[in-house]
Amino acid sequence: MSGHDAAVGHDHHGPAAHTYQPYPVRLGIVPLGLVIFLTSEISLFGAFFLWYGHARGLNNLAWPAIGYEIPADSTSINTAILIASSFTCELAFLSLMKNRRRGLFWWLVASFVLGAIFLGLQAREYHDIGFLPTTNAQGSIFFSLTGLHGAHVFIGLTLLLFCIIRVARGHFTPKRYTGLLVTSIYWHFVDIVWILLYTLVYLLPDKVA
Amino acid sequence: MRVFLRPNLARCLWVTPFVSLTSMTLALAIRKAAGYPQLWDDGVPQQMLAIGYISGVIGFLIGIGSFDTWFPWMIGSPDRPDDHSQHGAYSWRDYFRFNTDHKVIGVQYVVTTFIAFLMGGMMAEIFRSELAHSGQGVIDTKMFNGLMSQHGTLMIFTFLVPVFAGIGNFVIPLMLGAPDMAFPRLNALSFWLLPLALLIFLSSFLVGSFEAGWTGYPPFSTEGPMGETLFEIGIQVAGASSIATAVNFLVTIITMRAPGMTLFRMPLLVWANLATSALVVAATPFIAGAQFMTMFDRVMGTKFFVPEMGGDVLAYQHVFWFYSHPAVYIMVLPGFGIISEILSVMSRKPIFGYRAIAFSSAGIALLGFSVWAHHMFASGMEDWLRVPMMISTMMIAIPTGIKIFSWLGTIWQGVLHMTTAMLFATGFIFTFVIGGVTGIWLASVPFDNHVHDTYFVVAHFHYVLFGGSVMTVFAGLYFWYPKVTGRMINEKLGRAHFWTTMISSNLVFMPMHWLGLEGMPRRVADYDPQFQNWNEVISLAAFVLGAGMLIFVYNVIVSARHGAPAGPNPYRSLTLEWQVSSPPPIFNFDIPPRVVGGPYRYGEPGAKHAIFPEPSVAKERTHA
Structure with missing residues (x-):
């Protein structure tokens, strides 16, 4: 028995309850839980965006801080890489549906590598950007938002790694793929948050300027 | 020695400090490798505290066995069929383990939260004895600030928010006809975060208790003593616990309903919990x-x-x-659900306005997101935000009023059985309306500016949270006590508990309105002698209130042993949790129920909420 059944979240039912069937949900019980959890992740980012929006919109925080620069242009490459990794992740899923094991494996590896490159580029950007979280409030919120996102990329990479290991062990079939579905939903979420973050933090011009 | 390797509290004893110390050493090593000029400076103790505590939490969870199934599953080890060894309580020891049975977790939750409640209450008694007289006597100002902050924090984050998760945990899967929650291991994990949060809050006394109140406004919180860091970590832990539970409740309510349990056949407690869980999931990350x-x-x-x-x-x-404004509804909406259950059963009448009550919960949850800035009228906030917030806050009274109206409609001309649970339920309506009405006053900007940060506000939210939430908690505990223990609770002691609570709590909180209107500021260790008289009354009544809780504790312990056997359904209730034995079987339903009608069809002859297919038929099916 491999993987995790999409219909039954968890085989923790009693002897008498073996006949018990949960209400059918299209997503499956575990992905449903994940999607609900992701709304709370949106709120976590929302908390930092609320601070950011209040500080910039109502408290007239200069953005970026005077004398500093936020590298919108070079980060566009990171953005492209992360979006590409979302597509490769979906290609892995399509490969699974068509039962192409090698495609599944290598597209997952490609997503993992692209995600890792993204993290590496972010780390380099941190190094080159010229200010620290402690320099000023702009630095604090910049590093918090990108760092929070980076932590999510890291979690996504961990999930992808687990998926790669499990694919190598022959797990997942076109009918049993909960672990993979959960990972790809999470990975797309991380991607979407980045698009929002890139738009609001890197691209949004200062109203004074 | 094997006991230290199996997943249990003994293993936590070494895993927690091990993980904690390792992380701290690692952090220092990174600091050295990064080439800091000094290995140790003024900021380091604070950082070590944070790192040690956060990793300690993870260490504890590993020790208690939260990840024992997940780690092998993640890396793709072959699935082992669950042997259910972590499920159900066969002896008292099972309550101190990582247990996946929702009924065990419910009891664990309620007991833990009650320990927090009693501790928070004792802190209140201590600072009330300081406040009994003008001038400094019993405790110094630092201690006062510490106790006051701890009182609020414990009561909110480790009592009122999780206690409803506890009651819901026990009752909701039973009400839905489900064998357990949707994610039983996640459920156990979210419980075990709670005692940790409590310990983290309490341990802040050792490093200088936090003094910024439960709100933790900067700059008080950013410049306060080290305990403030522990406050911040404790909130994260308690918050993670409630988010995990809420996700679990939502998935359980969506997917784990018994056949025939359509959305509008769900008991109203389930509806209330649905709204609350949605609030928790969407709002908690903000704190x-x-x-x-x-x-x-x-x-x-x-x-x-x-x-x-x-x-x-x-x-x-x-x-x-x-x-934190939606949190107020998180702390009271499940209570509304409990009241709906009790009023209908105890007045032997169908609930009045089922859909109105169900939708008003959702309405409160939605509106609850649009009112937060009414806490900030006096903070120098943007002027244009005030009036919209005032109007939306006042609008909250509409769905709440619908509920009150429906409850009164439910007991109207009913055959009232004034058990202790019913006393608390009706007493709740009385006190909650007072708290609700002062809420509407406070929503108005000019009035709020007059009484902001005075005892009027203290009176208001204690009427809402004590007169509202705590009363519903007691109502729920008295109501489901026979289900949990299999024995009836002593009604005489229960009534004594109710009347001391009702009278003394009103004596504590009602005079605070007048003190506030006269201008006595809140969160102060000392006050002008002109406020002396009422403060004496308040402190005396607070001691009576505290003593009343002892009656409850005594009653719960003694009745569990000596109470009359309850039987499966002492109240002749229709909902599913009463159709199984008390306490319920380990896997809830020996025969899966089939729901055939609404849950509140009292007074209809022969009405049924659920039927259980004949055992012989069920047996044939399993054999086939």
Whole structure:
């Protein structure tokens, strides 16, 4: 028995309850839980965006801080890489549906590598950007938002790694793929948050300027 | 020695300090490798505290066995069929283990939260004895601030929010006809975070208790003693616990209903919990965000709340209240559900306005997100936000009023059985209306500016949270006590508990309105002698209130042993949890129920909420 059944979240039912069937949900019980959890992740980012929006919109925080620069242009490459990794992740899923094991494996590896490159580029950007979280409030919120996102990329990479290991062990079939579905939903979420973050933090011009 | 390797509290004893110390050493090693000029400076103890505690939490969870199934599953080890060895309580020891049975977790939750409740209450008694007289006597101002902050924090984050998760945990899968929650291991994990949060809050006394109140506004919180960091970590832990539970409740309610249990056949407690869980999931991360920011300011030296460096102090209040106002509904909506159950059963009448009550919960949850800034009328907030917030706050009274009206309609001309649970339920309506009405007053900007930060506000939210939430908690506990223990609770002691609570709590909180109107500020260790008289009354009544709780504790313990056997359904209730034995079987339903009608069809002859297919038929099916 491999993987995790999409219909039954968890085989923790009693002897008498073996006949018990949960209400059918299209997503499956575990992905449903994940999607609900992701709304709370949106709120976590929302908390930092609320601070950011209040500080910039109502408290007239200069953005970026005077004398500093936020590298919108070079980060566009990171953005492209992360979006590409979302597509490769979906290609892995399509490969699974068509039962192409090698495609599944290598597209997952490609997503993992692209995600890792993204993290590496972010780390380099941190190094080159010229200010620290402690320099000023702009630095604090910049590093918090990108760092929070980076932590999510890291979690996504961990999930992808687990998926790669499990694919190598022959797990997942076109009918049993909960672990993979959960990972790809999470990975797309991380991607979407980045698009929002890139738009609001890197691209949004200062109203004074 | 094997006991230290199996997943249990004994293993926590060494895993927790091990993980904690390893992380601290690792952090120091990184610091050295990064080439800091000094290995140890003023900021380091704060950082070590944060790192040690956060990794300690993870260590504890590993020790208790939260990840024992997940780690092998993640890396793709072959699935082992669950042997159910972690499920159900066969002896008292099973309550101290990582247990996946929702009934065990419910009891664990309620007992833990009650320990927090009694501790928070004792803190209140201590500072009430200081406040009994004008002038300094019993405790000094620092201790007062510490106790006052702890009181609020414990009561909110480790009592009122999780106690409903506990009651819901026990009752909701039973009400739905489900064998357990949707994610039983996640359920156990979210419980075990709770005692940790409690310990983290309490241990802050050792390093200088936090003094910024439960709201933790900067700059008090960013400049306060080390305990403030523990406050911030404790909130994260308690918040993670309630988010995990809420996700679990939502998935359980969506997917784990018995056949025939359509949305409008669900008991109203389930509806209330649905709305609450949605609120928890969407709102709780905001307080996590707020506490991350203050913690970063303290531990890492970020400049979120340093105005000279571009920091925005007011934004903290926005982020904080964006959670903490919905939190008020998180603390009261499940209570509304409990009241709906009890009133209908105890007046032997169908609930009045089932859909109105169900939708008003959702309405409160939705509106609850649009009112947060009414806490900030006097904070120097943007002027244009005031009037919209005032109007939306007043609109909350509409769905709440619908509920009150429906409850009164339910008991109208009913055959009232005035058990202790019913006494608390009706007493709740009385006190909650007082709290609700002062809420509408406070929503109005000019009035709020007059009484802001006075005892009037203290009176208001204690009427809502004590007269509202705590009364419903007691109502629920008295109501489901026979289900949990299999024995009836002593009604005489219960009535004594109710009347001492009812009379003394009103004596405590009602005079606070007058003190507030006269201008006595809240959160002060000392006050002008002109406020002396009422403060004496309040303190005396507070001691009576505390003593009344002892009656409850005694009653719960003694009745569990000596109470009359309850039988499966002492109240002749229709909902599913009463159709199984008391206490319920380990796997809830020996025969899966089939729901055939609404849950409140009292007074209809022969009405049924659910039927259980004949055992012989069920047997044939399993054999086939």
